[in-house]
Amino acid sequence: MLRRTLLASAAATAMIGGAALADGHEPVKVGFVYVGPIGDGGWTYEHHQGLLAVQEEFGDAVETVFVESVPEGPDAERVMTQMALEGADLIFTTSFGYMDPTINVAAKFPDVRFEHATGYKQADNVSVYSARFYEGRAVQGHIAGQMTESNIIGYIASFPIPEVIRGINAAYIHAKEVNPDVEFKIIWAYTWFDPAKEAEAANTLIEQGADIILQHTDSTAPQAAAEAANEAGATVYTFGQASDMIEFAPAPRVSSIIDNWAPYYIERTQAVIDGTWESVSTWDGMDTGMVEIGEITDAVPADVKASAEEMIAAITAGEYHPFTGPINKQDGSVWLAEGETAADYGDDGLAGLNFYVEGLTAEVPQ
Amino acid sequence: MIALEKRPQPSQMWSLASPLVAVALTMLAGAGLFAALGQDPLEALVKIFWEPLFGEFAFYYRPQLLIKGAPLVLIAIGLSLGFRAGIWNIGAEGQYIIGALSGAAVALALYPSEARWLVFPLMVIAGALGGCAWAMIPGLLKVKFKTNEILVSLMLVYVAEQLLASMALGAMRNPEGQGFPGSRNMAQMEAATSWINQSAGMHWGVVAAFISVIFAYVLLAKHVLGFQIKLAGQAPRAAAFSGTNPARLILFCLGTSGALAGMAGMFEISGPSGIVSIDFNVGYGFTAIIVAFLGRLHPIGILLAAGLMALTYIGGDVAQSSLGLPGAAIQVFQGMLLFFLLAVDVLTNYRVRFGQRSAA
Numbered sequence: 019m020l021r022r023t024l025l026a027s028a029a030a031t032a033m034i035g036g037a038a039l040a041d042g043h044e045p046v047k048v049g050f051v052y053v054g055p056i057g058d059g060g061w062t063y064e065h066h067q068g069l070l071a072v073q074e075e076f077g078d079a080v081e082t083v084f085v086e087s088v089p090e091g092p093d094a095e096r097v098m099t100q101m102a103l104e105g106a107d108l109i110f111t112t113s114f115g116y117m118d119p120t121i122n123v124a125a126k127f128p129d130v131r132f133e134h135a136t137g138y139k140q141a142d143n144v145s146v147y148s149a150r151f152y153e154g155r156a157v158q159g160h161i162a163g164q165m166t167e168s169n170i171i172g173y174i175a176s177f178p179i180p181e182v183i184r185g186i187n188a189a190y191i192h193a194k195e196v197n198p199d200v201e202f203k204i205i206w207a208y209t210w211f212d213p214a215k216e217a218e219a220a221n222t223l224i225e226q227g228a229d230i231i232l233q234h235t236d237s238t239a240p241q242a243a244a245e246a247a248n249e250a251g252a253t254v255y256t257f258g259q260a261s262d263m264i265e266f267a268p269a270p271r272v273s274s275i276i277d278n279w280a281p282y283y284i285e286r287t288q289a290v291i292d293g294t295w296e297s298v299s300t301w302d303g304m305d306t307g308m309v310e311i312g313e314i315t316d317a318v319p320a321d322v323k324a325s326a327e328e329m330i331a332a333i334t335a336g337e338y339h340p341f342t343g344p345i346n347k348q349d350g351s352v353w354l355a356e357g358e359t360a361a362d363y364g365d366d367g368l369a370g371l372n373f374y375v376e377g378l379t380a381e382v383p384q
Numbered sequence: 385m386i387a388l389e390k391r392p393q394p395s396q397m398w399s400l401a402s403p404l405v406a407v408a409l410t411m412l413a414g415a416g417l418f419a420a421l422g423q424d425p426l427e428a429l430v431k432i433f434w435e436p437l438f439g440e441f442a443f444y445y446r447p448q449l450l451i452k453g454a455p456l457v458l459i460a461i462g463l464s465l466g467f468r469a470g471i472w473n474i475g476a477e478g479q480y481i482i483g484a485l486s487g488a489a490v491a492l493a494l495y496p497s498e499a500r501w502l503v504f505p506l507m508v509i510a511g512a513l514g515g516c517a518w519a520m521i522p523g524l525l526k527v528k529f530k531t532n533e534i535l536v537s538l539m540l541v542y543v544a545e546q547l548l549a550s551m552a553l554g555a556m557r558n559p560e561g562q563g564f565p566g567s568r569n570m571a572q573m574e575a576a577t578s579w580i581n582q583s584a585g586m587h588w589g590v591v592a593a594f595i596s597v598i599f600a601y602v603l604l605a606k607h608v609l610g611f612q613i614k615l616a617g618q619a620p621r622a623a624a625f626s627g628t629n630p631a632r633l634i635l636f637c638l639g640t641s642g643a644l645a646g647m648a649g650m651f652e653i654s655g656p657s658g659i660v661s662i663d664f665n666v667g668y669g670f671t672a673i674i675v676a677f678l679g680r681l682h683p684i685g686i687l688l689a690a691g692l693m694a695l696t697y698i699g700g701d702v703a704q705s706s707l708g709l710p711g712a713a714i715q716v717f718q719g720m721l722l723f724f725l726l727a728v729d730v731l732t733n734y735r736v737r738f739g740q741r742s743a744a
Contacts, residue, residue: 055711085704086711089666092656096448097701103441104706115661118569138564177662178553179564208549208662370564384554 046108046291048072048283049101050084051094053113054211060236060260061210062086064277065112065135071280072287080287090115098123102130108290110283111135113210114179120144131295133286136181138369142297147282150303151181152368153333154275155188155232156340157311157326158257161273162230163193163200164322165255172223173204174216174233174240178383180371182234187375188340189232192329194377203228204380213239220244224254231256231270238263244270255317262312273326274312281307301362304334341368346376388734398732403678403685406725407692413724414717423707431706432699432717445698447585451656452694455480457593457687458648459672461600462641464681468604469616471637475522475537476645477669478544479515483646484653485551486514488660491576492556492567503575507650508588515646516639518544523638527631533638541669549662556660571658578655589651593690596644600683613637645669674722696721 050069054062069082083106085097094116101109102123110133111120117137124132124144132144140146162171171193175182186204193200203226205219216235220243223231231254233240241263244254248270256266258274282300289295302308311330314323332338343354353375354360361367374382415425436445459476466473473479487507494503522536556567570576580586604610616623616633624630648668657664675693679685700714 049705083705083708085701088701090661090663091666092451092652093666093697093701095656096698097705099444100441100702101705103444114564115663118659177565208545383550 044105045079045081046076046287047081047083047104047106048287048290049098049106049109050082051088051097051101051109051111051113051116052084052086053088053090053115054236055086056084058211058236059238059263060258061277062112062236064261065110065279068110068279068283072283075284076287076291079291088116091119095119095123098132099126102127106130108133108287108295114177114181131290131297140297140299145286145296145298145300147298147300147302148181149277149279149308150301151275151277151309152184152188153303153340154309154311155185156192156333157329158232158273158275159189159192159194160196160329161314161318161322161326162189162232162255162257163195163197165272165318166193166197166200166230167253168227168229169197169199170201170203170226170228171230171232172220172226172228173202174219174223174231174235175204175206176210176234177208178206178372180369183374183382184368184371185234186378187371190378191345191375192340202378202380204378206383207235209235211236213237216240217243221247224252229254233257233259236260238266241266241271258312264312267313268315269317271315272317273314276310276312278307278310304330305336348374348376348378350376385738387737388730389737390734391732394732395735398728399680402728402732403680403689403725405728406678406721409724409728410717410721413720417713417716418709421709421713423709428703428707428709431703432696432714435702436695436698439702445702447583448698449691449694450585450590451587452697453690454587454590454593455648455652455668456672456675456690456693458589458596458651459641459645459669460675460679460686460690461593461596461683462644463672464676464679464683464686465600465603465613466637466641467617467676468681469613469633469637470620471634472534473519473522473537473638473641474534474673475519475539475541475669476641476672477665477667478537478541479518479642479645480649480652480669481541481544481548481665482518482649483511483515483643484649484657484664485548485556485660486646487511487650488551488556488567488570488653491570491573491654492660494575495568495573498575500575504578504588507576507654508647511646511650512643513646515649516643518646519638519642520635523635526638527634533634537638545665548660548664552660552662552664558659565662567660569658570654571656576654578651587651587655589648589655592647592651597683597687604683609636645672678721678725693718 052062056062056066069084072080073082088094088097090113098109098119108131112135114136117134117139120132120134121139121141124141128143134144134146136148137146173186190202203223207215207219209215216237217239220231220240224247231240231244241256244256247254254270255272256270258271260277262274262276263271314326339359341360343358344356345354347353353366363369411429415429418428419425463473463476487510490507490510497503521540522533525531525536526533552565558566558568578587578589612628616628675686675689679689696718703709704711
């Protein structure tokens, strides 16, 4: 039963795939599947900036298509299949939850190349790529630890996946380094984009005494919530997530992590045009510019800003790794010995990180 | 002057015509919307309604209609029974989730058993019972304490979502998933998959959807229970006099709709979706409410309405990627359908009078 299914669809797609590639004069078609709306002001917005950069770079030689707000499941599989059927040569699937759908569709279209963001399943025609957002989180923690008056930092987390847990750990380690009394309150929103939920989480954290809000969700709602609290007399600072969110500067937004996908998207599109595309696993950070730190505003004291900029320079130059020992796990056992830096892969590696470091009081949701 | 005058009897003609008029009005207003966005309105409508059915890649899209439509039919059929009797189950989304989790629990507990004859039927039963049990909570509360089933069933959706997240992160997490949330893929388990033929879009949920349509039709047309359901909705007092037990009717309607929603979830999670993931549910339970009303709470009507809704989803994505229409425009377009339906439905119960209002 299963085998017949595979053969039937393989036969159907072989016909289509052949037809699409036969005409070499057609522009290369690049598709993007987005988990949020392009106007989210965060994650999807930055991916769409990447699409626009590809369009700008290649002009008529490339045709781009995209579908926004695609749920992570059967719908994603349909949208990807549809793009492949309509002749896409390269498809970027830009959310972790697209992992299995991407692998499934890629198996049916061996001639179409796929690039899946933030996952771990590779195939001959599926690359994976992600950014070392935790480098930016370290800088945020460094600034936040010195800015907080209440010593309570609120964190709006999305899903308990390694990427998010890495961010929490990186921010905590560097906040603690400059402020031993600092405490993290974490709210899991279980969404990447839901302005109402995100605003609610921000307000709850502010009510609980947090005067810094870090977010790993994609909308600007927490920024707006902090701004409203400040108008009511509070002093709350925030950091832009995925995108600069500069419209909330100089406060509450005092800095940001910017995901700059444009160079990668241009490079991969060029590889398809040149016929040199290969399945790769990319995990870049500040060194290549995939992770950028948005302007640190004047709301941040000059000495804090200067030391943050030193840290940025050190990470960019590869002189400093945000996870450098001694660091213990939450249960007190040793994770990294003195001077040891975290490995990317393997046991306790960054790629699959699923535990908190010592000092965080919450538990990773199970 | 234009006035609305209540009809002595709801108009049979308008009751049937209003969905068609609503669809036509939606197309017109949609065309205006697409034109305002700088698109050729005719091309956009062709992409949405024609392309998936008869376009170049219809061989792929037609089966997708079954996949997208089946859960809508299953849930809407169940809801329509209650809606006819004036029992408002708004929480089908939660029952869908619990049914899916119950079915998945069986599949994952028995993994790696290969006894399909045992595993799959058990999953179906567990899915139906799970959804039924979740719907029984508002049912029993209504019967015992006269609570409002609309509020209770809706609130339980959010409880179910939390339970789903907890399962995807904890008890049902794939032990080989490198710490990432999500269960093993049940669509790839020979014993547990609901797929019959994936490229034809056939899974057991599609079969169950068609069976549910037939059952609902027979129930409403031939069975005394169907008569009681209709009577309870139209004339509650007459129903009471004729010997209808309202408590039993409430439990039957909520239980049945819960069981059907639970089965829809179970078939979805072991087929098209495959894994227990945090955002497994995508709103079928709520869309099915629109489908039920668009289909006039009639089994055949629901079948057609579900097909239409599925078409706008699939065609909407086609229009997005091929024309660059924004996703929000498609959602507005779908929303207009319900809006116009409700507007035109006024004509079922009222007639429009022009000129002097008669002194009655």
